Amino acid sequence: MNKFSTDEIMTKDAHLIQSFTNLDGLKQQGARTAIVAAKGAYVTDSDGNDLIDGIGGLWCVNVGHGRREIIEAITRQLETLDFYSTFYNFTHPAAAELAEKLANLAPGNLNRVYFANSGSVANDTAVRMLHHYNNRLGRPDKKKILSRIGAYHGSTHLAMAMTTPAYSDGWDTAAEGLVHHLRAPCAYREAEDMTDAEFLDTLADDMLEAIRDLGAENIAAFIAEPIMGAGGVLVAPDGYHARMRQITAEHDIKYIADEVVTAFGRLGHMFASQDVFGMVPDIINVAKGLTSGYQPLSATIISDEIYEVISQPGAMFLHGMTYSGHPAAAAAALANIDILEREKIPQNVRVTGKVFENALRGLADLDIVGEVRGSHFMMGIEFVKNKDTKQSFSDETNVGLRVAQEAQKRGLIARPLGNILILSPTLIMDVPMIERIQSVLRDSIKAATTALPT
Numbered sequence: 303m304n305k306f307s308t309d310e311i312m313t314k315d316a317h318l319i320q321s322f323t324n325l326d327g328l329k330q331q332g333a334r335t336a337i338v339a340a341k342g343a344y345v346t347d348s349d350g351n352d353l354i355d356g357i358g359g360l361w362c363v364n365v366g367h368g369r370r371e372i373i374e375a376i377t378r379q380l381e382t383l384d385f386y387s388t389f390y391n392f393t394h395p396a397a398a399e400l401a402e403k404l405a406n407l408a409p410g411n412l413n414r415v416y417f418a419n420s421g422s423v424a425n426d427t428a429v430r431m432l433h434h435y436n437n438r439l440g441r442p443d444k445k446k447i448l449s450r451i452g453a454y455h456g457s458t459h460l461a462m463a464m465t466t467p468a469y470s471d472g473w474d475t476a477a478e479g480l481v482h483h484l485r486a487p488c489a490y491r492e493a494e495d496m497t498d499a500e501f502l503d504t505l506a507d508d509m510l511e512a513i514r515d516l517g518a519e520n521i522a523a524f525i526a527e528p529i530m531g532a533g534g535v536l537v538a539p540d541g542y543h544a545r546m547r548q549i550t551a552e553h554d555i556k557y558i559a560d561e562v563v564t565a566f567g568r569l570g571h572m573f574a575s576q577d578v579f580g581m582v583p584d585i586i587n588v589a590k591g592l593t594s595g596y597q598p599l600s601a602t603i604i605s606d607e608i609y610e611v612i613s614q615p616g617a618m619f620l621h622g623m624t625y626s627g628h629p630a631a632a633a634a635a636l637a638n639i640d641i642l643e644r645e646k647i648p649q650n651v652r653v654t655g656k657v658f659e660n661a662l663r664g665l666a667d668l669d670i671v672g673e674v675r676g677s678h679f680m681m682g683i684e685f686v687k688n689k690d691t692k693q694s695f696s697d698e699t700n701v702g703l704r705v706a707q708e709a710q711k712r713g714l715i716a717r718p719l720g721n722i723l724i725l726s727p728t729l730i731m732d733v734p735m736i737e738r739i740q741s742v743l744r745d746s747i748k749a750a751t752t753a754l755p756t
C-alpha cells in the first residue's frame with residue numbers, strides 16, 4: 303500500500319542515488335516516476351496511472367508481477383528458515399534443491415552452481431573461478447578475457463571492464479589490460495555491404511587475430527551475451543555463437559555465456575545457448591529471470607570439467623558472499639521455475655514472442671525508424687535522422703527519451719538508450735496487449751518526430 307503522495311516520495315528521493323542516470327538532471331528535476339504497485343503485465347505509478355510494463359522491470363519480471371505462488375513460497379521459506387549461509391560445510395534445502403534443478407535444466411555437463419545476488423557478480427565469479435582454474439593447471443599467464451564492443455556485463459569493477467568501453471567514460475577500469483574487446487556483431491552499423499556470411503567471417507577473423515596477437519596461452523575466456531541487451535539489442539549473424547565456440551575450443555579458451563537476460567524464457571527456451579544458438583558453453587551465468595525479479599539472485603553454472611580442477615585435493619575455494627543461495631531467493635527461484643514449466647511460458651513465447659517481434663518490425667515504415675531488431679520479447683528500435691545514410695541523431699536530441707516519454711503518456715513504459723528504444727516486457731503478453739503496445743509505439747514515434755527540433 304502506497305502511504306506517500308508523489309511529492310512526499312520525491313522529497314525523500316533526494317537521498318536516493320539512482321542507477322545509470324544523469325545525477326545533475328535528477329538534482330534539477332527530481333525523479334520522473336515513482337512506481338508504487340504492480341500486477342500481471344502492468345505497474346501503477348504514484349499518481350494512480352496504470353502502465354504496461356514494457357521493460358519487465360528491467361528485462362526480468364518474466365512470469366509477470368504479483369504472482370501469489372512466488373510470494374507464498376518466499377513467505378513459507380522465511381517462516382521455516384529465514385537465513386543460513388552456504389559457507390564452510392553448511393548448506394540448506396532450498397539452495398541445494400535449486401542447484402540440482404539448474405544442473406538438470408542447463409545443457410551439457412554444466413552441473414555445478416555458484417549463487418550470488420546479481421548478474422555483475424555472477425560474471426565476476428566466472429572470471430575469478432577461471433583464473434583460479436588456470437593457476438591450478440600451472441598456467442598463471444592464461445588470464446585475459448575477450449569481450450566485445452557493445453557488451454554489457456554489469457557494474458562491479460571487473461564486470462564493467464568486460465562491458466563496452468563507452469560505459470566507462472569518465473570512470474576507471476580496475477582491470478587495466480585484462481580485457482580485449484572484439485568488434486561488435488552489429489550488422490546495421492558494422493557490416494557495410496557485406497552478406498551475413500561475409501560479416502560472420504570478418505568477426506571470426508577479428509577473434510583469430512586477437513588470439514594471434516595476445517597468444518592463446520594468455521587468454522582465459524571469451525564472454526558473450528547470446529543477444530547483446532543494454533548495448534542496444536545487437537543480434538549477431540546466424541551461426542556466430544557456434545563459430546566462436548569452435549574457435550575458442552580449438553584454442554583452449556573457455557566460453558562464458560552471459561545469459562542474464564536471455565535465460566528463463568525470453569527467447570522461448572529456458573536457456574538460449576544450446577536451444578537457440580546451437581552451442582554448449584563452459585559456463586552459463588543467469589540472474590534476472592531466475593527469480594523473475596522477486597528476489598535478487600544469480601547463478602554461475604560451470605562445467606564438471608572446471609569443477610574437477612578447482613576442487614582437486616589441496617585447492618581452496620576462496621570466494622564467498624554471505625547471501626550466496628539465500629533461502630528466500632532460492633525459494634523464489636524454485637517457485638518461478640515451477641510457473642515457467644507448469645504454464646509452459648517458454649513454449650508460449652515461441653508463438654507470442656514472434657507476434658511481438660513482428661508487431662514491432664511493423665514499425666519500420668516510420669520516418670525515423672532506422673532498424674527494428676531483436677528476437678521474441680527482447681527488442682530494440684534504432685532511430686535515425688536519415689534512413690538512407692543511417693545518420694544518427696545528436697546525443698542532445700535524446701530521441702529515445704522523447705519517444706519513451708510520449709509512450710509513457712500513452713500508458714506504456716519503454717526504455718530509452720540514446721537513439722534506441724528497448725522493449726523487453728513480461729512474457730505473459732497476449733495478442734491484444736501486443737497490438738496495444740504496437741499502436742502506442744506508432745503514435746508515440748509519430749508524436750516525437752513532429753516535436754523534434756529542426
Ligand SMILES: Cc1ncc(COP(=O)(O)O)c(C=O)c1O
Nearest residue numbers: 420421422454455456527531562
Ligand atoms: C547481459 C547482462 N549481464 C549482466 C548484467 C548485470 O546484472 P545485474 O544488474 O544484476 O548486476 C546485466 C544487467 O542488465 C545484463 O543485461
